[in-house]
Amino acid sequence: xxxxxxxxxxxxxxxxxxxxxxxxxxxxxxxxxxxxxxxxxxxxxxxxxxxxxxxxxxxxxxxxxxxxxxxxxxxxxxxxxxxxxxxxxxxxxxxxxxxxxxxxxxx
Amino acid sequence: xxxxxxxxxxxxxxxxxxxxxxxxxxxxxxxxxxxxxxxxxxxxxxxxxxxxxxxxxxxxxxxxxxxxxxxxxxxxxxxxxxxxxxxxxxxxxxxxxxxxxxxxxxxxxxxxx
Numbered sequence: 001x002x003x004x005x006x007x008x009x010x011x012x013x014x015x016x017x018x019x020x021x022x023x024x025x026x027x028x029x030x031x032x033x034x035x036x037x038x039x040x041x042x043x044x045x046x047x048x049x050x051x052x053x054x055x056x057x058x059x060x061x062x063x064x065x066x067x068x069x070x071x072x073x074x075x076x077x078x079x080x081x082x083x084x085x086x087x088x089x090x091x092x093x094x095x096x097x098x099x100x101x102x103x104x105x106x107x
Numbered sequence: 108x109x110x111x112x113x114x115x116x117x118x119x120x121x122x123x124x125x126x127x128x129x130x131x132x133x134x135x136x137x138x139x140x141x142x143x144x145x146x147x148x149x150x151x152x153x154x155x156x157x158x159x160x161x162x163x164x165x166x167x168x169x170x171x172x173x174x175x176x177x178x179x180x181x182x183x184x185x186x187x188x189x190x191x192x193x194x195x196x197x198x199x200x201x202x203x204x205x206x207x208x209x210x211x212x213x214x215x216x217x218x219x220x
Contacts, residue, residue: 032207043198043211044150087150093163094140094152095209 003027006088006098013078014106021073021101023088030090033064035073037084038100044087047073078105109133111212113199119218120189128184128215130199139182140200140209141174143167150198156182189219 006023013019025033036044048055050062050071061074071088085100112131120126132139141153154164156174173185182201186193196216200209 034208036211038150041196043214046208046210049208089150091152094155094165095142095150096152097150099149 004088004090004096004098006086006101008099008101010102010104012104012106015078015080017078018074018076019078019103020075021086021088021103023071023098023101025069025071025088025090025096027090027092027096028066028069029092030096031092033071033088033090034095035060035062035071036087036089036097038087039084044097047086075103078103080105080107111199111201111210113197113212113215115215116213117216117218119220122191122219123188126186126189126217128186128197128199128217130182130184130212131180132182132199132201133203133210134180136201136203136210138162138202138204138209139174139176141184142198142200142211143195144198144214145195153184186217189217191219193217194219 004025033050035047037047038044048057048062050064052064055062059076063072083105085102087100088098089095114129139156142150144150152165154168155162171187175183196214198214199212202209
């Protein structure tokens with residue numbers, strides 16, 4: 001099972017700022033990619049799917065670059081409630097997760 | 108909004124005992140999964156299940172583990188003889204036909220003493 005690599009952070013960002021996360025994956029057979037957020041000791045919650053054409057949902061934009069095996073997430077106008085760990089994941093059946101990037105939004 | 112449910116929320120067991128973790132996936136979903144997360148580590152895939160059989164399993168999912176869908180709603184993970192290193196959060200997930208988005212349950216915290 002191949003790996004997904006993420007910068008663990010923490011990213012300390014002031015409220016209202018824009019923040020970007022990246023992740024790389026090594027399994028070219030992966031068909032689907034997602035960003036999940038995980039709060040402390042809680043389950044991963046699906047944030048958004050990631051497509052080559054890009055995917056935007058409100059303040060969140062995700063992008064997939066299959067040639068570079070690279071996935072990104074952009075959060076605009078960050079809120080205190082965005083503080084969490086963001087998990088990059090992909091797979092063809094069972095998902096392979098990265099270790100997550102810890103984001104702290106500061107007031 | 109439909110959700111995946113899991114019971115119990117916390118299970119404490121002694122080393123060598125058998126445990127069964129239970130999940131009720133979202134009702135119209137057809138694909139079911141178990142993952143685990145050891146404290147402070149990443150979420151790890153264990154097994155996927157479709158059409159009443161295992162479709163993929165990881166190297167973690169050895170002979171001590173088994174899964175079952177005993178009826179139309181429950182999906183269970185059994186650990187035959189627990190070890191200290193089985194202590195972790197166990198998450199169940201499901202997704203529907205033609206949709207790869209997996210939805211996770213709240214997890215069962217397993218503590219092996």
